[in-house]
Amino acid sequence: FLFEGVILSLVVFLQNGGLLQCSKLNPSTPILKVFCDPERDTYPDYRLKRESLNYLFSLALTGQDRQTATFKILVFIYWLAHGTSYKTVSETFGIPLSNATSIVRDVADKLVKLSLKIVNKPSSGELALTVQGFGRLARHPVFEKAVGAIGGCHVRVKIPGVPQPQQRPGDQPLPEKALPTINFQGVCDHTGSFIDVFAGLPGSMTDVRILRHSPLYKCALYPPPGCFLLGDGGYPCLQTPVCIITPYSKSDQNPVHVQFNQHHAMALSSIERTFGIMKKRWHMIFLQPLELHPSFIPKVLAVCTVLHNICLRSGDLLEPVKIEDGSKVTEALKEWLASNETSGEVEKIYEHFP
Structure with missing residues (x-):
């Protein structure tokens, strides 16, 4: 042996x-x-x-x-x-x-x-359960076209052999932005199970740029036609190449838009809860600086998602931890659409939405 x-x-x-x-x-x-x-x-x-x-x-x-x-x-x-x-x-x-x-x-x-078996997109038969699930989360039938929620987080890294920012005695702890980070983008279904992940790009990149570098976007892998993903204000509202529906600006006080945002937030909570559970279970990975070579970190994060999905299937459940991520974009970005992108703003309000 x-x-x-x-x-x-x-x-x-x-x-x-x-x-x-x-x-x-x-x-x-x-x-x-x-x-x-x-x-x-x-x-x-x-x-x-x-x-x-x-x-x-x-x-x-x-x-x-x-x-x-x-x-x-x-x-x-x-x-x-x-x-x-x-x-x-x-x-x-x-x-x-x-x-x-x-x-x-x-x-x-x-x-x-194992991610090929465990972290994958819903089959045609599972899509019906997914859209129904998001409709229940949002408490409105309009969101029964949602088939996933997209979001991200930053993982702090301490690169071996690279000097870190120094502190003087009595200084406040260094903020997260003082350390380099790696971006981790994930898409989950209504149950909080990961269906797509993409990690490894620098934390200085915005959510929009991370999205545009991901295979999900480049290959238009998901969602299927007629469906959409839910995203927060850090993402653009798009029809193509990936349909993503985002909330209206916080400054928009139109009563219909405010109501839309409320239902949107309830459905989007699935990805927020998913990352909260990940951070609680693997707190030494997500809440402490990782002292690993940057090329190895995406593999570690991928394994975390595999184990997260395994835990869900096994009934090994945790309550999420709430983490304030100061580097997260919380309002819509004022960026020009790329040449291959079509705005999804017209998709936000359907004729059935009161």
Whole structure:
């Protein structure tokens, strides 16, 4: 066994897709004792309940050597949950530092591939449930043409080897904008499940520019004809190439427009809630500066979305944390439409909207 000095024998029994038990654990690695005891709560150590871990293993455990694969996934999930150094991970699991580093990188690559199964757009049959769901969220039938909500957040980074802004004794903590950030754009359905993600561009770029660089926009992948996405004031209101409906300006006091905004906000809350849940579960990723190479961060964020969707499917639910993001655009941007864009302003008010 690859980690013979750590685990004397790791035996995984699967029944109806669930992990039941593992045995003969080396007592010098208590973090694995928690996992192997079916009566113990795995959430404090892995930020995933046992049901979510079972679901993940049912998707990720392929091939002959399931013992090694299980161990590697646990190492990675622990690293993700605590945002800790590779040195701490190696000490916690009793493995060499080089192994800890390679395991994290290797598992991240493998779990990103699961996004093809887990983070995907609704099928034609699922679209009917999605539009009904947004109609219920908005409490108005006009929004039964919505098939997703788009939004974004900033992930702070501390690039290894690059000096950070210095503080003098007694200064206030550095604001988020003092640190470099990476943008993370996501689209979710009415349940809060991610259906499209795009990450890796600098945080200095606006939501509009991030959108225009994304495959969602460039390839007009979604939504289907006759449907639209919901976006906040940081996005343009568009018909093409991607139909996005945004609220009216805050300064617009037309009673019909104000009412529209109220229903729009109720439906748009799905993406806000989704990011809030992500930040609560993976708070060491989203709420602390990531000390990782920028090229690796998009993979980590992609894995977070995969695990988020797995948790939803497993009933592993959390209440969102509310985070004030001072860098977020909250009002419509006064930018010219690109040559390939068509304004969606005329789509905001339908004849059925009172």
